[in-house]
Amino acid sequence: MTTHLEDELRATLHRQAARVPSDAVARITAHPYHPRTRRLRRPAAFGVTGAALAGGAGAAIALLGGAAPAFAGWTPQPTTPSAGQLATANSNCAARLSSQNLPLKLSDVRGPFTFEIYASDQASAACITGPSFTSASSMASSEPINVPADHLDLSALHATNGQGDSYSIADGRAGADVTGATLELSDGSHVTATVENGWFVAWWPSTAAVSSAQLTTSTGTSTQTFPALPAIPGAPGPGAHGGGSVQMGSSSGSGRGSVISSSGSFSGAGGPGTSTGTSTSSTTPGT
Amino acid sequence: MEPDFDRFVADSAPALLRAGYLIVWDLQDAEDLVQETFVKLAKRWPRVRSMEHQVAYARRILLNLALDGSTKRARRRDELAGELPDVRVAPDAESAVDTQDELVRALATLPPRQRAVLVLRYFLDLPEAEVAEALQCSLGTVKSTASRGLARLQETLRPIPQPRSIPT
Numbered sequence: 031m032t033t034h035l036e037d038e039l040r041a042t043l044h045r046q047a048a049r050v051p052s053d054a055v056a057r058i059t060a061h062p063y064h065p066r067t068r069r070l071r072r073p074a075a076f077g078v079t080g081a082a083l084a085g086g087a088g089a090a091i092a093l094l095g096g097a098a099p100a101f102a103g104w105t106p107q108p109t110t111p112s113a114g115q116l117a118t119a120n121s122n123c124a125a126r127l128s129s130q131n132l133p134l135k136l137s138d139v140r141g142p143f144t145f146e147i148y149a150s151d152q153a154s155a156a157c158i159t160g161p162s163f164t165s166a167s168s169m170a171s172s173e174p175i176n177v178p179a180d181h182l183d184l185s186a187l188h189a190t191n192g193q194g195d196s197y198s199i200a201d202g203r204a205g206a207d208v209t210g211a212t213l214e215l216s217d218g219s220h221v222t223a224t225v226e227n228g229w230f231v232a233w234w235p236s237t238a239a240v241s242s243a244q245l246t247t248s249t250g251t252s253t254q255t256f257p258a259l260p261a262i263p264g265a266p267g268p269g270a271h272g273g274g275s276v277q278m279g280s281s282s283g284s285g286r287g288s289v290i291s292s293s294g295s296f297s298g299a300g301g302p303g304t305s306t307g308t309s310t311s312s313t314t315p316g317t
Numbered sequence: 318m319e320p321d322f323d324r325f326v327a328d329s330a331p332a333l334l335r336a337g338y339l340i341v342w343d344l345q346d347a348e349d350l351v352q353e354t355f356v357k358l359a360k361r362w363p364r365v366r367s368m369e370h371q372v373a374y375a376r377r378i379l380l381n382l383a384l385d386g387s388t389k390r391a392r393r394r395d396e397l398a399g400e401l402p403d404v405r406v407a408p409d410a411e412s413a414v415d416t417q418d419e420l421v422r423a424l425a426t427l428p429p430r431q432r433a434v435l436v437l438r439y440f441l442d443l444p445e446a447e448v449a450e451a452l453q454c455s456l457g458t459v460k461s462t463a464s465r466g467l468a469r470l471q472e473t474l475r476p477i478p479q480p481r482s483i484p485t
Contacts, residue, residue: 035471036439042420043440047335054344058330058351063322063359165321 101197101235103141103161107222111139119144122164123157138224138231147201147229156201156231179207180247181254182230184240200240201231210246215239322362326355329372332441333379339436340383342425354379377451384430384452423473431466438463 116137123146132148132155139145148155158165177183183203200213204225211223211230215238223232223243242255330351337347337354357378358365368374424432430452437448438459449459 033467035467038420039424039435039467039470040439042424043339043436046421046424047339047440050335050338050344050347054348055331055334058334058348058355059327061352061355063326063355 100160101143104143104235105140106220106234107140108224109139109141111137111144112142115139115142115144119146119157119159119164122159123148126157126164127155136224136226136229136231138233140233145199145224145231145233147231149229156199158233177203177205177228179205180245180249180252181205182208182211182243182245184243184256196237197233197235198237198239199231199233201229201233204228204230205247207247207249208245209248212244213240214242214244216241321366322359325358325371329375330355332372333375336376336436336441337379337383339424339440340380340429340433342429342432350379350382353382373447373451377453380433380451384433419474420470423470426473427466427469431462431469434459434462435466 116139119137120134127148132150132153134146135149135154136147137144142161144159146157146159148157182205184200185202200223204211206228208225208230211225211232213221213223213232215221215234215236217236217238219234219238221232221234223230240256242253245252245254333351333354334347337350338344341347341350354375358375365371365374424435427435433452434448437443437451438445443451445456445459445463449456452459
């Protein structure tokens with residue numbers, strides 16, 4: 031039971047709070063607070079083996095069997111955008127990344143989802159638009175990356191959307207000769223990446239890791255393998271490993287991102303920003 | 318800048334500023350405190366972003382800063398001056414807040430911790446358990462502090478005129 035004093039106190043506090051000038055809030059929100067971001071493209075020595083595949087081999091995709099409704103309509107191969115889909119994605123992403131003025135490098139369309147990469151020499155950003163949400167994440171690229179012409183510089187990460195549904199993203203730079211890439215996942219399924227303007231991206235609604243990539247180049251096909259990344263104890267939240275994070279959530283901002291995997295990249299010999307490693311890839315004639 | 322952080326700042330700044338102002342009873346200090354709260358959150362954002370109760374976490378930082386003492390707060394303001402643009406409010410901004418109300422004046426005389434308990438309890442309508450969690454103290458401390466605060470308010474208010482007895 032409240033007393034008269036408590037009622038008066040409640041009313042007085044609200045009345046007093048309401049008189050805080052609105053421009054005070056504006057001053058606070060106008061600050062550049064610079065939240066710490068983590069690099070997605072940390073150079074790491076990933077080996078590449080020459081386990082060439084016969085071109086076009088592909089296991090049946092079963093990802094959608096257990097996929098969450100939030101990802102309904104997702105496809106393992108890029109699809110043709112519906113009318114206005116790209117324009118909507120571009121508009122939504124531009125609103126989220128308005129302060130960065132990064133040029134669009136790639137648009138990956140999978141059913142109702144559009145994943146875009148914006149990048150300059152100094153920074154990059156990813157943005158995904160779905161039927162009921164748009165989410166963007168910026169990430170600094172702190173050093174130049176020199177990708178061998180027939181390889182991918184891959185960053186893979188797992189995340190969850192606001193409803194706790196898991197998904198994974200693999201993106202990064204594609205070598206100059208790479209015109210196509212199909213990722214083989216740890217569960218045996220395959221996802222075809224979109225490759226444009228020296229970038230690539232693929233994503234899938236599961237936590238399966240990337241085992242290898244079958245690359246199509248101007249001279250044929252080759253396979254780049256990615257050793258299994260070390261297990262992460264306790265599935266920690268963001269910041270616990272070297273990976274980056276991409277938040278996916280609803281347009282209301284209620285989504286929560288959670289990175290539970292790590293990233294790495296392979297770069298061949300030579301050039302600034304490259305890491306050490308061995309490469310013994312082989313090539314099969316294109317079909 | 319991360320869009321989700323921007324959104325969090327935009328969404329939570331008004332409530333944090335109002336609560337901060339009511340606790341420290343100084344608009345300029347409250348602005349500084351909220352700014353510092355967001356600076357701390359920004360540094361921890363990769364971890365905070367996955368929290369279920371981000372606002373409660375921000376409020377806890379704000380409370381820690383607010384109750385950390387006016388001397389330390391002045392020192393932090395000097396430190397922040399090198400980190401953030403100058404956003405001091407105009408001298409007359411404070412006067413925009415009405416101080417005529419009798420209860421308002423009584424509130425101004427309360428120690429910050431006592432006022433903080435009352436603000437959390439009667440402005441934010443937090444249950445006592447959440448107040449205890451926010452202030453990192455026991456439930457009993459919250460109850461006793463609130464009780465003392467209310468008693469002090471009652472004491473400082475003008476005596477309520479008693480109805481005169483009817484002469485017989």
